[in-house]
Amino acid sequence: MTFTTIDGNRLFHTDEGPAGGGDGTLLLVHGEACDSHDWSAQTGAFAARHRVIVPDLRGHGRSTGLSGGMRPRDFVSDLVELLHVLDTGPVTVVGHSLGAVVASVLAVEHPELVRAVIAVEPAYGFAAEFAPPLAAAFRVPDPVEVAAAVLGGLEGTGAEPGADALRVWHRRRVLGMDPMTVRDVFHGLFDEAAAALTVRPGVESYLARRSCPVLSLSAGDSLKAKGIDGDWEESLSLHPYSVSVVLDGVGHWMHQERPSEINALVLGWLHGLPAPRPERKTDTRG
Template sequence: MPYADVGEGVRLFYTDDGAGERTPLLLVHGWGTDSHQWSWHIDALSARRRVLAVDLRGHGYSSVPESGNTPRAMAGDLDVLLGRLDIAQVVAVGHSMGAQVVSILAVEHPERVRGLVTLDPGYGLTPGPALDVPRMVAGLRGEHAHAVAEQIDEWCTNAATPAVIRRWHKRRLYGMPPHVLAEAFEALFTAPGAIGLRPASDDFLVRRRCPVLSIWADPERARWEAGLLKDPASKVVCWEGSSHRLHEERPAEFVHVLEGWLRRLERGRPGGGAGATAAGPATV
């Protein structure tokens, strides 16, 4: 399987499937997991276009730096990787923390990103007792880091989540280096430059100029993001009742929605308007 050196002693693992003239897809996983997260989707997506799936720094088979395991550094790695592969533009797809990473890529390297797909993104949260980031980070830096990570991960699932998905993510969390879990989690929400919490999310995300397809489980956050999108081909969808793992719980539906939006994007037709929010299972 391919590896690429992206500088600063960081080597990224990635897979490269499919081919064709259409804009390639770049699949970016979330916190505490790796590119195996896309195993439910790669076969279907790569039947029509080139698909790259990357392990972010500190995750999976990629290098584990002692520091610098932040969404911004991860976005920089992806820019270098695409350059190494001579890929001018991608549609970047990110789940959770990966949605932050691809949004940073789109803002700081806009020439690289034809469009964005963000899945229950790790941004737009409001501070409160349920999201006590300093306490969580302290736990991730403590003696029982993996148990704390598992507790944090509990909010990512609900009754709709199959047991195999719960087990899959638990196993990956326990294989993660604790310092990466702590550093990445803090960088998502409270470290300098973090964009995970409002109003920092608003201030950063309005700088995205490319079309965005965003799929949420939370109707309120779906409505919030719809107000930030600028390109008329953007679309927000809400699968109310799904969990944070919505694209793993509903893989065929996710592929269907994504491919429909991509067809409209490539034909230059709007995908429903920046303010369009579809409730429940969506067809686009």
């Protein structure tokens, strides 16, 4: 079964890997105006030892977006139901960009469902002055062109094999999306109501509520543009197994530009991930 109807929308997803879940279940969550194809270089490598669930968020890819909103909590609501339908138990959520915001909301507001978070180039940590003009830029008749321009400037230096093909792919995918979906997704990240999830300083207290281990993978240029460094993320991830890794010479889609390197980093971190703590039972004897 590759479609599940949730909140009036048909959510496309794949479910691969060893029977019984192997070394744990991974939920891979793509970014804004993207789809699950973004994880093509990860799915097979991860599924060798893990159960791997890869959805298209509502309004993206093959999933419909006919009802409900397009904010991070709306996507989380869908994923909570999907995890229950698939009977996954706690998962490690691997999120890119918007997907990292979604992963963090899932970890904060549904901690029983999340074993760990892996945030790849997360769409949070922006300075307060960055968000309002970006949100305003999408209040135009053709927000798709704005999104194509924004996302089209986030690849790496071009030295990586296939970098030009990635640029073409990213642009053409955005151009095929519904304009109002694109507008609402970006507003859901950068308008005033989104500040607590994406913009400093409000997001700092929110991220500090993640009690699970967090692996953060960020491009050095992205952190410079935000005015932070790897220590910022690590200071907000309070679990002792959390770590922040900064890579130079790579763009926003690092998992596509350097898949072997990113896969090795993720799988190595997962190999040492502490076992979940057993639930504390209450003694009801009289």
